[in-house]
Amino acid sequence: MQQPILAAAATLAVLATPVWAQPGGPRGLPSPEVIAGASSFKPPHLADYARKLASQPDITGAWKPLDPADAGPGPLFDPEHGVWSGKLQPGEATFGPLPGTYIRDIPYRPEYRKRYEALVKETTEGKSRDTFAACFPFGVPRMQGATPVSFDIVQAPEIIDWNNNYGRSQRRIFLDGRPHPAPEAMDPTYSGHSIGHWEGDTLVVDTVNLIGGYYDETPAPYSDKLHMVERIRLIDTNILEDQMTFTDPVMLEKPWVVTRYYQRWFGQGPGGGMPRDKVPPPPPNKGPYVQGGDRIVRDFFELNDRPCVPNVRMDANGFQVMLLPAEIEAEQAKAKGQGAK
Secondary structure: OHHHHHHHHHHHHHHHOOHHHOOOOOOOOOOHHHHHOHHHOOOOOOHHHHHHHHOOOOOOEEEEEOOOOOOOOOOOOOHHHEEOOOOOOOOOOOOOOOOOOEEOOOOEOHHHHHHHHHHHHHHHOOOOOOOHHHOOOOOOOHHHHOOOOOEEEEEOOOEEEEEEOOOOEEEEEEOOOOOOOOHHHOOOEOOOEEEEEEEOOEEEEEEEOEOOEEOOOOOOEEOOOOEEEEEEEEEEOOEEEEEEEEEOOOOEOOOEEEEEEEEEEOOOOOOOOOOHHHOOOOOOOOOOOOOOOOOOOOOOOOOOOOOOOOOEEEOOOOOEEEOOHHHHHHHHHHHHHHHHO
């Protein structure tokens, strides 16, 4: 009985090996002729590639999610349809919604509507199923709509990178015409697999293959069958719109459409783009959210590759359990040890 088990383990090991590390890839050093001619080699330049990029609208830079003026505390995936529970007391702060807050009108199937109601009730009892504090990544779609901080976008003709340092999440949108891999050839990931194309000035993105999770900390759930289609466009120089349509054959009885807006953000202080006092004031009648007027002021994050130190662990029932100060110190020491290797 041992041989089948070992064979299965070997198969899993091969499946887990990155494509670039599997047998059959490039092997060996460059030829002696290539090495000898290195000093005289004239590399190709990016002129043609840059011309492809020049036709795209400029969405590169850091973007801050915008919420309605009457939104309550803490990020909510769909704040325009949020029902907010309570208010913060003077001096209080939160990175998540207050217990009991929920999103109305999510078209859940009846059994999952009851499930969401039960999850919201748990938060009022001091229970949380949010895994982010235990060092699980945000993933997509949460990084699109339920993050308390900015994210940045770096675009190229054939790929767009969308990064959220705080949520320890990154998505790659392939624009080179490739299809999604066959379902049996993919393992689900937090960010899924995204392909996109431009329809005029609108970026259309199709995302599948997501690990099931929560849209936000209320926590509104989605299944691993979620299919996400986005229509992303600039509606002003520094305002980005993302219309997201979700279909989930497991949890939703019809498509759910959520539209979010983001403001192009600029850094404050050393290493963070342009200081606030150097950014020109917005022109009259351009709205309260536009900073920098019609001028593009880009910001980018420094790479956050520090090991994550959890504040909680998840118990057997899927609830957060607070770590004691000594346990957090032990995790910090472990993280430092990992960084020293």
